[in-house]
């Protein structure tokens with residue numbers, strides 16, 4: 054398919070320091086902002102004394118909740134447009150852009166200082182005295198639901214925001230009553246912090262003549278940012294220009310239209326100068342919306358032959374002190390679409406409860422809620438196999454949806470487009486040398502180590518939740534080069550490489566003659582969402598592919614006119630319109646250059662439909678656990694993935710690698726810990742264990758592609774698949790190693806101390 058780049062074309066710019074991240078934007082006359090944040094989990098705001106700050110030389114403004122309230126800021130956008138259990142509607146929760154009368158989590162913005170230097174702004178912020186009246190906090194979602202728990206909102210009963218129900222409760226009950234065996238588990242998907250390398254930052258400007266705001270911020274898409282900020286501030290979308298150039302990691306948490314950005318827009322207007330704010334890493338820990346944070350109750354019903362009869366779930370989701378843009382959505386409808394994972398489970402029932410607590414709001418984080426689904430289902434399958442004495446792979450083989458049953462309609466109404474999970478499983482068995490395990494197990498034993506392994510299969514809904522229309526544009530320059538425009542840009546995914554490759558393959562031109570412009574408000578006005586849900590390649594890639602086809606069609610007519618022949622006499626071959634049977638031709642780029650900016654321009658804008666797919670995978674991990682220390686070493690990791698047609702192997706493989714690393718982080722070390730008062734105890738890299746490159750040095754990745762039937766590229770999503778596969782695979786492998794000692798469950802993360810404690814508990818009992 055076209056000429057391939059070696060590696061990612063953006064990398065040279067990025068690794069040579071020529072990238073342009075938010076802190077690299079600077080404007081003449083700019084000033085600096087620092088936020089004062091709540092140091093209380095739950096308190097009434099009695100007053101703010103900023104008198105000293107206001108008098109300090111260099112301080113231009115101190116803004117508080119009174120200002121954002123007076124500006125009319127505060128509506129919280131929500132993606133939930135469907136009813137909950139019993140027709141329950143999703144309530145409106147006013148988002149205090151800066152705290153107005155109450156703080157609901159540590160880190161919530163209370164005041165904003167704007168000064169001529171960052172140091173002055175910081176000094177001034179430290180002089181501000183906030184008078185709090187402490188209230189009781191609740192940080193655990195299950196505790197928040199209990200009678201007598203502190204209440205966060207007067208209009209939200211028992212802190213329960215929304216109950217989402219799917220499947221059929223009565224039918225599930227019947228299936229469970231009639232089952233030969235029921236396996237039950239309660240799992241914790243711990244609260245995680247995305248921690249992109251680039252901290253949250255923004256530069257806001259305001260032009261009084263046009264009343265236009267410009268916001269430079271690391272975001273996963275300008276349209277999502279513009280939409281969210283417009284709802285939050287009341288500023289009309291056409292007056293808001295959101296820019297993102299290089300973005301140092303997104304992971305879902307950069308898709309949020311953060312309240313800080315609203316305050317900065319107001320500050321830019323008030324002081325009449327560009328206002329710049331770069332958060333500290335501590336602020337990133339506290340105020341970037343967190344991920345996961347769900348407790349999951351799961352049950353699997355089986356017949357005597359190990360055939361899965363039904364699954365039942367209850368999720369208690371900790372939404373934090375305010376509702377984020379997508380947190381409630383990603384924890385409700387999308388998980389219901391793959392609740393059966395890749396199995397022929399006929400009956401499902403689930404209730405997902407969204408609960409507010411005195412913690413940082415939670416949102417989508419790589420995988421959104423998909424790794425939770427694969428984690429609970431695949432843990433249930435491994436436990437059921439052990440309990441029933443059936444081989445873990447055989448149990449899966451008996452229940453996997455056969456290849457010929459695709460497209461497969463699930464009991465919750467979703468349709469899996471295509472797949473061959475048995476094929477993935479058998480490949481994974483082969484590539485991981487599953488049958489040679491006993492020798493490796495014996496070898497580990499000899500060295501005094503516990504060895505475990507697991508094979509997990511999974512699917513995930515790529516593409517859910519995006520805009521119904523995904524627009525792209527192709528424009529040509531005076532030199533015949535092409536510019537591509539999308540509202541979905543990279544935050545590490547490599548779109549600057551893959552989108553041009555897709556267009557080059559259709560136009561038959563050198564991909565180096567094609568440049569991607571993303572999140573560029575100076576480009577054509579485009580609809581669509583940003584880089585979310587592992588759908589950009591399917592949606593925008595397909596739209597670009599189709600746009601390129603329109604360019605060729607337009608060019609065909611133009612070439613006929615240009616060459617003074619009939620259109621039927623022309624063939625388009627490798628970037629050239631050739632007159633059949635002659636050596637007469639004109640190149641597409643030549644044509645584009647000749648007619649640039651004329652009524653015959655080849656420029657094209659194309660509105661594609663939103664695409665969805667259900668990528669699948671089978672991952673195998675083998676681990677060794679040191680019983681003396683509880684330290685886990687990953688001995689091998691094999692991933693076999695189906696993301697449909699792989700458009701760029703290097704990028705797609707990098708995506709799976711990165712995703713696996715994030716899954717590994719969740720399994721081995723990452724967890725947010727709150728004190729009962731709502732203090733984030735794990736608020737720095739000293740206390741929050743990020744995965745390191747040396748944690749895994751044995752990744753072997755393979756593809757078994759089944760092209761997606763519903764898009765011209767045959768592509769499925771891949772950006773989150775690694776995480777969805779790694780969480781259950783690594784967790785199951787470690788539990789497998791510990792199982793001979795009687796340990797069949799440890800809450801994530803499976804850190805050395807937790808494993809060591811579990812082993813010692815068992816040894817004491819035994």
Ligand code: MCN
Nearest residue numbers: 303304305545551586587588589590700701768770771772
């Ligand atoms: N690709 C491919 N063939 C396919 C599918 C994808 O070659 N069949 C390649 C494409 O070239 C594309 C990349 O894989 O550049 C990812 O494509 P896709 O699966 O469509 O995912 P998105 O582009 O929509 O990216 C979003 C996804 C999400 S939701 C998160 S979270 C995430 C992720 O991507 N955050 C990331 N990957 C990340 N990678 C990095 N480095 N940093 C992040 O913040």
